[in-house]
Amino acid sequence: MGVFSLGLVAAGGCHGISNVGGAILDDVDPPVPEGPLSKADKIDILMMIDNSASMADKQQVLALALEELMESLTNPLCIDATGILPPSRPPSSLAACPTGTSRWFAPVTDIHLGIVSSSIGGYGGDGCSPALSPSNNDRGHLLARWSPEQGEGIPTYQGKGFLSWDPALRYAPPGESSAVAVATTFKQMVLGVGQEGCGFEAPLEGWYRFLADPEPYQTLSVVNRVATPEGIDTDLLQQRADFLRPDSMLAILMLTDENDCSIREGGQYYMAATYSNNYRLPRARAVCATNPADPCCTSCAVTMPECPVDPTCYPGGDPTREPLPLPVDDDRPNVRCFDQKRRFGIDFLYPTDRYVQALTSSAITNRQGDLVPNPIFSDLNPNDANATVRDPGLVILGGIVGVPWQELARDPADLTQGFKSPQELTASGTWSAIVGDPQNHVAPSSPYMKESIVPRAGITQGNPINGNEWATNNDDLQFACIFTLPEPVLCPPGAQGCDCNKSENIPLCERDPITNELTQTKAKAYPGLRQLSVIQQMGEQGVAGSICPAQLDNPTADDFGYRPAIRAFVERMATRL
DSSP states (O other), X not given: OOOOOOOOOOOOOOOSOTTTTOSOOOSOOOOOOEEEEOSOSOEEEEEEEOOSTTOHHHHHHHHHHHHHHHHHHHSOOEEOTTSOSOOBOOSSTTSOOOTTOEESSOOOOOEEEEEEESOBOOTTSSTTOTTTOGGGBOTTOOOOEEETTTEEOSOOGGGSSSEEEOTTOOSSSOOBOOHHHHHHHHHHHHHHTOSOSOSSOOHHHHHHHHHTOSSOOSEEEEETTEEEEESOOHHHHHHHHHHOOTTSEEEEEEEOSSOOOOBOOSBTGGGGGOOGGGOOOBOBOXXXXXXXXXXXXXXXXXXXXXXXXXXXXXXXXXXXXXXXXXXXGGOOGGGTTSSHHHHHSSOOBOOTHHHHHHHHOSEEEOXXXXXXXXXXXXXXXXXXXXXXXXXXXXXXXXXXXXXXHHHHBXXXXXXXXXXXXXXXXXXXXXXXXXXXXXXXXXXXXXXGGSOOSSOOTTOOTTBTTTBOOOOOTTSSOOOSEEEEXXXXXEOOTTOTTOOGGGOTTOTTEEEOTTTOOEEEEEEEEOOOHHHHHHHHHTGGGEEEEESSOSBSSOTTSTTBTTHHHHHHHHHHHHTTO
């Protein structure tokens, strides 16, 4: 017994990397930071885009919103502080506001825009081999590819992997001076992320790896069934140092239709991403089913001398024999990432406070567990003239994730009124409905946000939020929400990113009564609980939006596509510009 040894294994230290974006600066004494800075005149926008199967339709919807994002920041509205005159947008950022109004905030003339994906490899397991798809492991690097097949090639600022909006031509060489050109190129970058990435999505660890990890590893090796991160990815550190200015507003926007599955990288946590040779995880001790917080709730493969023997763990109840694996129907690899403590006795994922700490604290832990400077609140280029460092209020985290828009809307019947602000989400009790209390294993009260492989109580057939519950065959989760695609997609058997072949009663597809062909008419999303939990913990600096748009028919309407989410994102940024 004692099959699992789940501690994170320390690797060697990091030395001599002071000239790039690491937080350990051994070779120089950095200047004393000025600040912290509470207002910004420049923004670094990082989008984390899920690139797993069935994401192409959502990437297309996001691409439609990028011009509005750029226009909102570079040519902000003119508003009347008294609320009498309606907001208006001048023809350009240089134009004056109508009498009686003034700019919501000063036009932003310095923006970096970059993209990372949710695919950071298989965590040491065999579930996401780059041999199956190169984009199974994007390593937390910036992406500017035409497609997963074509690879990198979209022109970026000095070939650094990101775009630079620089109409004032303050940099040498200058960045792009046309907001339309920036938005057009950024659209290409969004669509180029693709949907051929890892199915163990890591939207949280994806942006953490790029922005905050003090020692992003070069390789992750498994020796004697123990995974160990090794080396330092200096290419990533250089990208980070080039992209992330110390005195900018940092705005992160996640686009993902599944819950986060950021598996811990080290020890034997990689077994959650292992399924070759029909591998199944060991059973959990029986107490986990009723009380995951019980001190004796763990895997049957973990030795717990202080706990009574659990006969359900062993064949015939005999503790001298090897622990039983889970039955096949209880351990389908496609659903390994939900409710892990209850199902497996182990939470294989990084805790969400890892990500909150990264966005709010001046120090974070490295591989060895030591506190080190947080790159997000550090001067990554100590030899230049800019030593001013942002304060935590200049970090915004937004998520366009799996949650019904009706749960987030100010008016659940009319999204033109916009999404609730952080204060409104708290005051209305919405967080309990859509997140629950994860620390105490309390599920959300909204039935649509409960992760389940079986039909959930309280959801009616033909409802407008997720259509209906469906027969997942224990190999998928019920949906949080669905939305109608602008154009139906023919789904022959085995089509990439198509959901119609999963089940006859899946609420996404229609079968032609004459040809018998399946057509996907709707797209889906699963409950994005971990992302929403981090957004909740970010308080005033968190922005929650739904990946299921209210409508895609009228592009001029306030509820079109991801316009409500982008507007909420800009509203949060506006408070510090």
